[in-house]
Amino acid sequence: MDYQFLWRPVFKALPELVDAAFLTMQVSIISMIIGLSIGLLLSFGRRSKYFIPRTLSTIWVELARNTPVLFQIFFFYWGLGEFGIFLSSYVAVVTALSFNTAGYMAETFRGGFNAISNTQLQASRSLGMSFLQTQRYIIIPQVLRVVYYPMTNQFIWVILMSSLGMLAGLRELTGETQYFNSRTFRTFEFFAATAVIYYIIAKLVMIAARLLGWKIFKGGKT
Amino acid sequence: MIELKNIHKSFGDLKVLKGIDLKVKNKEVLSVIGASGSGKSTMLYCINGLEPIQGGSISVDGVVVNDKATDLNKLRQKIGMVFQQWNSFPHLTALENVALAPRVVKGLSKNEAKEIAAKQLAHVGIGDKLDVYPSALSGGQQQRLAIARALAMEPKYMLFDEATSALDPELVGEVLDTMRMLASEGMTMIVVTHEMGFARDVSDRVAFFHEGRVEEIGPAKTVLSSPKSEYLQKFLAKVH
Ligand SMILES: Nc1ncnc2c1ncn2[C@@H]1O[C@H](COP(=O)(O)OP(=O)(O)OP(=O)(O)O)[C@@H](O)[C@H]1O
Ligand SMILES: [Mg+2]
Numbered sequence: 001m002d003y004q005f006l007w008r009p010v011f012k013a014l015p016e017l018v019d020a021a022f023l024t025m026q027v028s029i030i031s032m033i034i035g036l037s038i039g040l041l042l043s044f045g046r047r048s049k050y051f052i053p054r055t056l057s058t059i060w061v062e063l064a065r066n067t068p069v070l071f072q073i074f075f076f077y078w079g080l081g082e083f084g085i086f087l088s089s090y091v092a093v094v095t096a097l098s099f100n101t102a103g104y105m106a107e108t109f110r111g112g113f114n115a116i117s118n119t120q121l122q123a124s125r126s127l128g129m130s131f132l133q134t135q136r137y138i139i140i141p142q143v144l145r146v147v148y149y150p151m152t153n154q155f156i157w158v159i160l161m162s163s164l165g166m167l168a169g170l171r172e173l174t175g176e177t178q179y180f181n182s183r184t185f186r187t188f189e190f191f192a193a194t195a196v197i198y199y200i201i202a203k204l205v206m207i208a209a210r211l212l213g214w215k216i217f218k219g220g221k222t
Numbered sequence: 223m224i225e226l227k228n229i230h231k232s233f234g235d236l237k238v239l240k241g242i243d244l245k246v247k248n249k250e251v252l253s254v255i256g257a258s259g260s261g262k263s264t265m266l267y268c269i270n271g272l273e274p275i276q277g278g279s280i281s282v283d284g285v286v287v288n289d290k291a292t293d294l295n296k297l298r299q300k301i302g303m304v305f306q307q308w309n310s311f312p313h314l315t316a317l318e319n320v321a322l323a324p325r326v327v328k329g330l331s332k333n334e335a336k337e338i339a340a341k342q343l344a345h346v347g348i349g350d351k352l353d354v355y356p357s358a359l360s361g362g363q364q365q366r367l368a369i370a371r372a373l374a375m376e377p378k379y380m381l382f383d384e385a386t387s388a389l390d391p392e393l394v395g396e397v398l399d400t401m402r403m404l405a406s407e408g409m410t411m412i413v414v415t416h417e418m419g420f421a422r423d424v425s426d427r428v429a430f431f432h433e434g435r436v437e438e439i440g441p442a443k444t445v446l447s448s449p450k451s452e453y454l455q456k457f458l459a460k461v462h
Contacts, residue, residue, distance in 0.1 A: 117307075119305060119307045120309055123309040123311075123368070125272060125298065126272065126303040126372075127298065127302075127327065127372070128295045128296065128297075128298040128299040128375060129322075129323060129327055141313050
């Protein structure tokens, strides 16, 4: 072993790496919010009695869950060029991750809604609550409990998946690391440091989610 | 007054109610008995519009339930319902379970709603469980919670769909006692039940359902002690 560890370039680049980590978080949070919202709609779509929303939702879910994420990113970055649509790296990555998250969360939501028995709905309606009041006060709060931990896992998964954004030219945490690596050739040091940053982010998100979940769901169990 | 005129109800091809006529006067307690599948629950669900009907008409205090123009959410405030499954809302405390509808449906303030809820929970004998979640209550307590939740809307009518049949035998009594108390307070009630003792002692009239029809109806004691219909005789022989 004659490889000399040299950490100084890493420390020098740390501010940039931290900035890139923030970009990673930003991309992940935005993708998560969009993905969750669309996922909720898709879960309604899949249970719709109408053919068109049901079919479109099913196609979305199937494609999102059964094709590689990298392929999805490439599709939005390069694939749309055929149709004259050119998305920036940032928009393409957010779109792809939202697309993917929506597909996974739609299935999670569907399971969540199925877990709430129909009798809850009847009890609520029998009290004079409207459909929307029933959703808001009875159904959604219970669905949130069921989907909360799968949702947390998906969020961490999105953070890690966003590293593929590098391949579409996005200078998020991995992209930035690769940039410094190519300038300094301190490959091991940079990738080790970045691995630690990813690890810390994932752990912090997990702990924050646990604490938050414990605080909001401390009461009754479903 | 609740009035059902020749109502017909099917699920797809399955005809479940085949011309039901019933009148329930104010302050009356009507028990409904009959074999499984005879349409007892379905009839209750039709009365508060949870299930649509295909023929005939149902009116509650003159308001036609099966009229498209009727505001069912408003009508349902008048008609409390207690189900076989204890469907308390698991994510809310006992107090919140009861206070929710008065607050969001009637628009009462949080405090007013809580006051009513506490009063109703005490009324059904679980006034010491305000901050407890349903998962920590026994089946009997959950069923009383469901009764309190319905009562908090100050309904004029109460529908009970086999409120005790999912309970352990030792918990049945406390729920029946609560229902007895309501009856003695003058609540108008339609009670679908397998408890013949309750039907005989508490209700004014008993209706026997057979295959989607009212096979026999009359004063509780008459119907139960000298049944005319052969089906009812067989049914009573089986449950006794
Ligand atoms: N939502 C539904 N969809 C399809 N069929 C239904 C539905 N609800 C009830 N049925 C059918 O309608 C018939 C009457 O059911 P209902 O629940 O009214 O009977 P019941 O007299 O209350 O019986 P039980 O004593 O078992 O509660 C049954 O054959 C039942 O299978
Ligand atoms: Mg029934």
